[in-house]
Amino acid sequence: MEERQALLSFAALSQETRLAVVRTLVVAGPDGMAAGAIAERMGVSPSNISFHLKELERSGLIAQRRESRSIVYSADYDALSGLVQFLTLDCCAGHPRVTGVQESAGACCAGGPEKDVANV
Structure with a gap:
């Protein structure tokens, strides 16, 4: 992972709701969760969760796909692994x-x- 991408990822994770979303999606596995279910789990409005999901997707830590009428989000395990490796590579x-x-x-x-x- 390049430094610029790592900075985007760290910036996205530096907010409480976004960090909780990523942790929730990691546990949800590759099937992911619908945006509405994430909003409900986080206890925030759909518009609020949309803002956070957009930031996480922009950082490359999560991905989205359309399933019927829902948008389903899942953790990007390769990106998360890359971020951990970025931290520990030269450490x-x-x-x-x-x-x-x-x-x-x-x-x-x-x-x-x-x-x-x-x-x-």
Whole structure:
């Protein structure tokens, strides 16, 4: 993921309703949810949810498709994965405590003693 796309994604996710929508759509799976059902779940008006869905779609984090008379939204798992990879790609030289990858032994960053990332 390029930096510009990551910035669009982070901007979209920096709002409470939009973050909740993405989390809801991730749980909903590839079938997604109709816009009306999302609005109901979030407790907001249809026009309000339309605004948020448009911003999330513009950021590339969700996709839409038409099913009969409904517009169904789903999480774009590749985009979300790309955003996570963007955050962790260069982080601490791929240290397993940061990236979640298990290694047998190793030191953080420049070959020094292993550090507890939570206390840095």
